[in-house]
Amino acid sequence: MKQAFPVITIIPDKRRSKENTLFPLKLRITFKGERKYYSTGFNASLADWETMETKNVRGSLKNIYHSINDIKIRAQLCCNSLSSFSFQAFETAFFPKSIPTTTVQIAFDQYISKLKQNEQIGSSHSYRNACISLHKFKPNLKFKHITVEFLKNYEHWFLQRGNSITTVGIYLRSLRAIINVAIENGVMEHADYPFGSRKYSIPMGRNIKKALSLEEIGKIYNCELDPYSVDEMSRDYWIFIYLCNGLNVKDMCLLKYKDIQGDFIVFQRAKTIATRRIQSEPIKIAIKDDIRKIISKWGQKPIHSESYIFPCLKIGMSLEEQRLKIQLLIHLVNEHMKKISHNLGINKPVTTYYARHSFATILKNSGVSTEFISEALGHSSLKTTKNYLAGFENDAIQKNTDLLLQFKL
Structure with missing residues (x-):
């Protein structure tokens, strides 16, 4: 009969070994016949793992043992705190979101790095310029700062310095792409999305004729x-x-x-x-x-x-x-x-x-x-x-x- 509560263990993941016969130590949760594995950040050989299971450990192995045991205990306490267990509920509660530590600058840097890897050099420079401009307006900009009011104030500040409405649109479309990635990665809540109907609309540049007869x-x-x-x-x-x-x-x-x-x-x-x-x-x-x-x-x-x-x-x-x-x-x-x-x-x-x-x-x-x-x-x-x-x-x-x-x- 399948259990109605999760079983939590730490195991060496033998599905793929590290170099020098080291195996990743994984947090394994089993619930109603389904298993999921989560990284602990630690590796060990099978011999060291057997030593840790006997609890007769010393030196660096002792530190690893206490660290993974602490992860196991915290995972168990997290599961106990859930009114109804599901893997998604556990992951949401157990793994901290990175909003307090992830800045918009870091997100831009990561996105720009991908653009360069994809040989989109022109786009990477455009995103870099957008990032620089946004941080001139608000140093140490974080995702929690980006609201409808922030975007309106940035647009006003940018235009007051003699810049064009077209450039505002280019920079804020870059920011919107960064925010979309942040939401996908769980760095920002979808409820906090500042663009769209009844929120902030990115301005369109004037469609000036650029053709000759x-x-x-x-x-x-x-x-x-x-x-x-x-x-x-x-x-x-x-x-x-x-x-x-x-x-x-x-x-x-x-x-x-x-x-x-x-x-x-x-x-x-x-x-x-x-x-x-x-x-x-x-x-x-x-x-x-x-x-x-x-x-x-x-x-x-x-x-x-x-x-x-x-x-x-x-x-x-x-x-x-x-x-x-x-x-x-x-x-x-x-x-x-x-x-x-x-x-x-x-x-x-x-x-x-x-x-x-x-x-x-x-x-x-x-x-x-x-x-x-x-x-x-x-x-x-x-x-x-x-x-x-x-x-x-x-x-x-x-x-x-x-x-x-x-x-x-």
Whole structure:
């Protein structure tokens, strides 16, 4: 007959031995035919275990014996205190939560470490910046401090220092991810979750138009620049990004000659590789004559298939070195594109991001489906693509509703 109360013992776990024939000493609880094992943090050989069972122990073995016996007694007292035993109730009562000792800083550090292991270097820097900002507002920040009132006060403090509402959203989405992990790990109670309906809503940044018209792109494409100057290189890189499905600068720098397959460039987005375990469909870019010319003009000699097309990166660079080089190139191209567009009378801060948005919005305005644009951009969902295009919906509404008054013409 199965017992109606738990039986608690300490045993050497022979299922897997430690080095030098040491076995983990486990707290074993048996209840109604079910057994569960819990670590005590101690190991012993079978000979030492037999010695401890006789209670004829001395020296270090004596200390181990008293420590594991104390664990057994505390476990028994914990079980006795439960009105109704279950393994979950025991675990909740016996193992202390880490809220008093676990700070938000530690949680961020652990999350950032995982991002780096997953080669998500850009994301790791973004989370680091969020952590630094939050701790400037509240030094030694703990999970118990994070309330709806705290988040509202942080947002106000952050904006008062001239920062953007978009950056607030980025930092607090990072914090929300940290809190979700903390709740999963039992570090924070779900009841204390400060985000959501009737709590704190993370602000959305203004959806500012970041695209050019075909006329403006034509001005950039046709402008005369000094041959082989930095201005010309920056313009050509911008046009390359625009024609290549609006790929981002990192993906452009990572392109290799092996990615050129006939009349297409076929590649996986670096962001996609880092965030998804299951490989998604690759992005295909139709190679137009202008793309070939830019590769021929600015690309480096293809020593072998693993050679990068453009001379920004070198094989063997660390991820941090790659990130720095890519950031420097983005800054260089953006500075020169702003100068070029200003000289052309384009009153927009033209950056590489404008090339990506222009690709998407011009296709959309030409009647191309959102599904095709989403796939070309490498977005994980249509929602992301719709956010890209949202700032241009008003223009489309104005243009299309003009048709209602065509009878006046």
